[in-house]
Amino acid sequence: MAFVLRLGSPVAAGHLQFSSSPLMHGNSKREVANALISGFHDVEQTRGTVSNRGSSSLDVHNHGSIAYGQLSVSLEESGVLGGGEGCRLWAPSAAASAGKRGGVTAGAAKGRRAVDDLVGGGASPSSAAAAAAATTAAGRSRGKRYHRHVANVELSAGAPTTSTKASANGVVAADHDDLGKSGKGAAASASSVLPIAVASDRSSSSADMEKNGAGTVAAKLKRVTLPSLSPSTMVEEEWVAEELRANGQMGTRKTKLICTIGPATCSAEQLEALALGGMNVARLNMCHGTHDWHRQVIQTIRTLNKEKGLAVAVMIDTEGSEVHMGDLKESPVKASDNDVWTFSVRQFVGPLPPNTLMVNYDGFVDDIMVGDEIVVDGGMSRFEVIQKNGPDVIGRCTDPGLLLPRANLTFWRNGQLLRERNSMLPTITSKDWIDIDFGIAEEVDFISVSFVKSADVIVNLKRYIETKSPKRPVAVVAKIESVECLSQLEDIIGASDGAMVARGDLGAQIALERVPAVQQQVVQLCRQLNKPVIVASQLLESMIEYPTPTRAEVADVGEAVRQNADALMLSGESAMGKYPMKALEVLASVSTRIENYRHEDDDDDLVHLTRLSSEPSDRISEEVCIGATQIANNLDVEALFVYTRSGQMASLLSRCRPNCPIFVFTDSQVVRQRLSLYWGLIPFRLRLSEDMETNVTRTFALLRKRGFMKPGDMVVMVSDLCAPGQREILQSVQIRKVS
Numbered sequence: 184m185a186f187v188l189r190l191g192s193p194v195a196a197g198h199l200q201f202s203s204s205p206l207m208h209g210n211s212k213r214e215v216a217n218a219l220i221s222g223f224h225d226v227e228q229t230r231g232t233v234s235n236r237g238s239s240s241l242d243v244h245n246h247g248s249i250a251y252g253q254l255s256v257s258l259e260e261s262g263v264l265g266g267g268e269g270c271r272l273w274a275p276s277a278a279a280s281a282g283k284r285g286g287v288t289a290g291a292a293k294g295r296r297a298v299d300d301l302v303g304g305g306a307s308p309s310s311a312a313a314a315a316a317a318t319t320a321a322g323r324s325r326g327k328r329y330h331r332h333v334a335n336v337e338l339s340a341g342a343p344t345t346s347t348k349a350s351a352n353g354v355v356a357a358d359h360d361d362l363g364k365s366g367k368g369a370a371a372s373a374s375s376v377l378p379i380a381v382a383s384d385r386s387s388s389s390a391d392m393e394k395n396g397a398g399t400v401a402a403k404l405k406r407v408t409l410p411s412l413s414p415s416t417m418v419e420e421e422w423v424a425e426e427l428r429a430n431g432q433m434g435t436r437k438t439k440l441i442c443t444i445g446p447a448t449c450s451a452e453q454l455e456a457l458a459l460g461g462m463n464v465a466r467l468n469m470c471h472g473t474h475d476w477h478r479q480v481i482q483t484i485r486t487l488n489k490e491k492g493l494a495v496a497v498m499i500d501t502e503g504s505e506v507h508m509g510d511l512k513e514s515p516v517k518a519s520d521n522d523v524w525t526f527s528v529r530q531f532v533g534p535l536p537p538n539t540l541m542v543n544y545d546g547f548v549d550d551i552m553v554g555d556e557i558v559v560d561g562g563m564s565r566f567e568v569i570q571k572n573g574p575d576v577i578g579r580c581t582d583p584g585l586l587l588p589r590a591n592l593t594f595w596r597n598g599q600l601l602r603e604r605n606s607m608l609p610t611i612t613s614k615d616w617i618d619i620d621f622g623i624a625e626e627v628d629f630i631s632v633s634f635v636k637s638a639d640v641i642v643n644l645k646r647y648i649e650t651k652s653p654k655r656p657v658a659v660v661a662k663i664e665s666v667e668c669l670s671q672l673e674d675i676i677g678a679s680d681g682a683m684v685a686r687g688d689l690g691a692q693i694a695l696e697r698v699p700a701v702q703q704q705v706v707q708l709c710r711q712l713n714k715p716v717i718v719a720s721q722l723l724e725s726m727i728e729y730p731t732p733t734r735a736e737v738a739d740v741g742e743a744v745r746q747n748a749d750a751l752m753l754s755g756e757s758a759m760g761k762y763p764m765k766a767l768e769v770l771a772s773v774s775t776r777i778e779n780y781r782h783e784d785d786d787d788d789l790v791h792l793t794r795l796s797s798e799p800s801d802r803i804s805e806e807v808c809i810g811a812t813q814i815a816n817n818l819d820v821e822a823l824f825v826y827t828r829s830g831q832m833a834s835l836l837s838r839c840r841p842n843c844p845i846f847v848f849t850d851s852q853v854v855r856q857r858l859s860l861y862w863g864l865i866p867f868r869l870r871l872s873e874d875m876e877t878n879v880t881r882t883f884a885l886l887r888k889r890g891f892m893k894p895g896d897m898v899v900m901v902s903d904l905c906a907p908g909q910r911e912i913l914q915s916v917q918i919r920k921v922s
């Protein structure tokens with residue numbers, strides 16, 4: 184059976200307990216603890232009028248090879264869960280403890296709540312997203328450990344009042360023939376307390392639970408108080424306080440998130456909300472806005488990093504020699520079937536004539552012929568060229584749709600992409616060089632280059648950056664979006680510091696059905712070549728307008744996470760959409776859930792990683808990281824630690840995609856920011872000592888205070904720092920317990 188928290192459930196002051204469910208059998212203590220803690224945070228976020236400022240405790244223990252856990256939260260006041268959005272599911276419940284308790288079902292999960300169904304409660308068959316997630320997980324489980332991070336909810340104190348009962352309307356109540364004696368009692372008392380629905384899960388009966396020793400969980404639990412992050416407890420030792428200030432609050436999500444900043448997100452408050460909501464990199468598209476506007480955003484992010492101890496990196500994205508429309512008087516404009524529009528290379532001063540669009544590429548009128556097709560934004564709308572008239576090309580709309588400012592334009596003849604003089608346009612235009620100089624001067628972390636067609640352009644740009652800014656290199660990311668680059672992927676990615684699958688323009692240059700395969704190929708190649716990879720464009724496109732994603736969008740995000748991409752990027756969703764914060768939340772929650780399912784796929788992943796270098800010192804670094812990952816996975820440790828000045832060892836560890844988080848300690852904020860883009864890395868800035876033991880003590884203290892670690896946790900440490908008094912780099916792997 185499944186008890187599931189329902190949005191708007193009344194809960195009474197007293198004790199709220201989350202227990203790990205029998206479906207978590209076989210999970211590690213860490214996974215159980217993470218699931219419970221994440222459940223706790225979910226309740227915090229959705230608690231509505233409930234105050235859970237009371238005490239909380241987490242108990243996790245092993246019973247044989249099986250981990251069990253319980254999280255207790257005491258509520259100071261009665262109230263209603265959920266504040267109008269978000270409903271978290273915990274299921275199933277088969278615990279045998281007596282007393283009043285209640286679980287309530289999600290009922291018909293809709294919209295946003297469907298995303299939350301990915302928690303995997305399995306109690307909401309009406310939710311397509313939950314079904315899709317369940318299918319994916321089941322399909323990938325291959326009979327191995329089956330991670331379902333679910334926990335049940337029991338309410339074990341304080342009888343609710345009639346009024347709270349009445350407020351939980353619309354909840355389905357059903358019988359369940361599998362209820363064991365205690366389960367039935369629980370359900371009966373629950374329904375007298377709170378309305379419930381019982382979903383079937385025959386594999387997890389209370390008998391199972393008892394057989395596995397859960398009935399005695401409470402008696403055996405080792406009690407550990409949840410770490411508090413209140414400022415008063417942070418300042419015992421001055422240097423720890425300093426490190427904490429420098430390193431802010433961070434999560435353990437492995438997939439990194441990039442937000443394009445635009446009018447919807449450029450204020451200091453909005454940027455702070457994004458940064459605290461999990462944005463790892465802020466992207467500025469140089470197609471839009473002025474340098475003054477971009478500078479303001481960059482400065483705000485730098486200030487935020489300093490004041491909040493964050494490491495949000497900044498990426499500028501060049502416009503490139505894309506052919507696109509100009510700005511529109513009003514936006515967006517709709518082109519209807521058979522409408523006649525003029526595409527002109529004239530520079531209009533003042534308002535545009537009706538049904539007229541400017542085109543930024545002068546050669547356009549020479550390249551194009553009557554009968555060709557003009558495709559806007561990869562298919563948002565289409566026009567057939569019916570006439571050429573000096574600087575104007577007249578097109579009749581054959582496929583109605585929206586015209587957005589600066590929308591990309593491609594030209595097709597007989598079903599083939601037109602590669603006339605437009606294909607000879609430079610990858611980096613004179614405007615782009617000015618933007619690149621701006622980026623270097625503003626000390627951005629990444630420059631992503633649009634429409635890369637060969638590796639040369641990347642090599643030249645990197646050389647240019649090195650001469651302009653020898654002390655502070657800026658990483659160069661190649662955008663994979665032109666048809667020409669597909670035949671040279673290995674050279675281009677090899678020459679770059681990372682790649683972006685820019686699916687928007689890519690989908691305008693190749694058949695749409697090829698895009699998923701190219702995405703997978705680029706993601707895999709980047710991992711082989713040890714370059715971070717970003718999956719970009721239309722991940723949550725519908726959230727530009729609507730507060731909830733479509734099921735298909737959730738599945739797309741899930742697939743990119745499953746492929747182990749380093750980062751996901753929001754474009755219009757965060758730049759000019761109505762719900763930038765919600766879009767970021769969806770990326771964060773879907774990534775976290777899908778990451779939990781990913782381990783089963785990766786058992787022999789490491790074996791198939793090609794070796795990167797034949798240089799002896801590089802070979803040693805690689806093997807050290809591969810070995811450390813294997814140890815960490817086999818021992819199921821809580822975390823990997825890496826001490827690094829350049830970030831190289833950290834990137835090699837990220838490439839191994841270990842099961843646990845990777846805490847990186849570096850003394851450079853620049854390196855720390857750059858590492859923000861890499862999968863699984865949680866970079867901290869630390870004054871690195873030459874004495875490794877000092878570093879170890881400091882990092883233990885830092886992570887204990889942060890609440891990431893507790894005494895006794897096992898970690899695997901990798902270091903390439905110099906030994907005291909020695910010049911030679913000493914690479915080491917240690918297995919340590921947190922003291």
Ligand SMILES: Nc1ncnc2c1ncn2[C@@H]1O[C@H](COP(=O)(O)OP(=O)(O)O)[C@@H](O)[C@H]1O
Binds near residue numbers: 444446754
């Ligand atoms: N700096 C900005 N100023 C104004 N609008 C922006 C800015 N950045 C992005 N946008 C808006 O967000 C949309 C999506 O962003 P993005 O995908 O980066 O650009 P594009 O659509 O040009 O490829 C843009 O079409 C534009 O409407």
Ligand SMILES: C=C(OP(=O)(O)O)C(=O)O
Binds near residue numbers: 468500633684685719
């Ligand atoms: C990310 C992309 O680039 P831009 O936003 O510059 O069009 C894309 O085309 O997918």
